[in-house]
Amino acid sequence: MTTPVLELTGLTRSYESGNRRRTVLKGVDHAFEAGRMYAIVGPSGSGKSTLLSLASGLDSPTAGTVRFRGEDIAELGLGRYRNRHAATVFQSLNLLTYMTAVQNITSAMEITGVKGPRRKRAVELLDLLGVERQDQHRRTLQLSGGQQQRVAIARALACEVDVLFADEPTGALDQETAAGIIEVFRKLAHDDGKCVIVVTHSREVANASDEVLQLKRGRLT
Numbered sequence: 010m011t012t013p014v015l016e017l018t019g020l021t022r023s024y025e026s027g028n029r030r031r032t033v034l035k036g037v038d039h040a041f042e043a044g045r046m047y048a049i050v051g052p053s054g055s056g057k058s059t060l061l062s063l064a065s066g067l068d069s070p071t072a073g074t075v076r077f078r079g080e081d082i083a084e085l086g087l088g089r090y091r092n093r094h095a096a097t098v099f100q101s102l103n104l105l106t107y108m109t110a111v112q113n114i115t116s117a118m119e120i121t122g123v124k125g126p127r128r129k130r131a132v133e134l135l136d137l138l139g140v141e142r143q144d145q146h147r148r149t150l151q152l153s154g155g156q157q158q159r160v161a162i163a164r165a166l167a168c169e170v171d172v173l174f175a176d177e178p179t180g181a182l183d184q185e186t187a188a189g190i191i192e193v194f195r196k197l198a199h200d201d202g203k204c205v206i207v208v209t210h211s212r213e214v215a216n217a218s219d220e221v222l223q224l225k226r227g228r229l230t
């Protein structure tokens with residue numbers, strides 16, 4: 010059997026507030042494969058964003074491990090894991106709106122130390138994601154919600170990551186634009202071999218995924 014690209018073992022996260030302790034994730038186990046798209050669903054407050062933060066190396070678990078290609082990301086280094094192997098498209102996108110689409114991508118590549126012709130790579134990625142050439146050189150403030158979402162995905166991919174996380178990527182989009190973004194995620198998984206993990210409330214995203222994981226009472230089912 011091949012080693013999963015990402016493996017969660019006994020993942021537990023508790024939060025302290027005052028003298029109370031609340032355990033949001035209670036020993037989550039799951040293996041994620043390359044070339045597949047996963048949807049994580051569950052009621053509001055069930056811990057989806059918490060799970061995403063742990064799996065993407067933004068937060069550390071109270072107990073349990075996240076392994077990337079068999080190596081504990083705490084040992085690999087969370088910063089290194091985030092820069093080289095995993096990227097997240099946040100709900101808020103976090104684009105630099107005074108920069109063009111291309112500049113948003115090349116500056117992220119610079120920060121994370123990606124070598125090679127950055128501008129050429131940025132254009133290739135934006136082409137791949139269906140952002141028209143004339144829009145690639147406009148400030149992202151002037152782009153539509155769907156175009157901005159594509160730029161944010163291109164930026165996440167620019168660092169040649171193996172795992173792509175997205176938090177509610179279609180939440181703010183109309184149905185047609187959302188369908189285009191879902192197609193982008195499916196292609197990234199099925200044609201480019203990425204492991205795509207999407208936190209969502211959308212039935213369409215869940216239906217388009219290869220596997221739907223339900224978070225309920227701190228566990229994945």
Ligand SMILES: Nc1ncnc2c1ncn2[C@@H]1O[C@H](COP(=O)(O)OP(=O)(O)OP(=O)(O)O)[C@@H](O)[C@H]1O
Nearest residue numbers: 024025026033051052053054055056057058059060
């Ligand atoms: N930093 C924190 N400190 C204390 N409690 C937190 C913290 N972050 C999250 N929580 C709590 O953990 C629980 C799960 O939150 P989380 O954001 O992971 O849920 P979610 O499933 O993503 O919700 P939604 O669908 O509404 O975004 C909530 O009760 C939340 O209040």
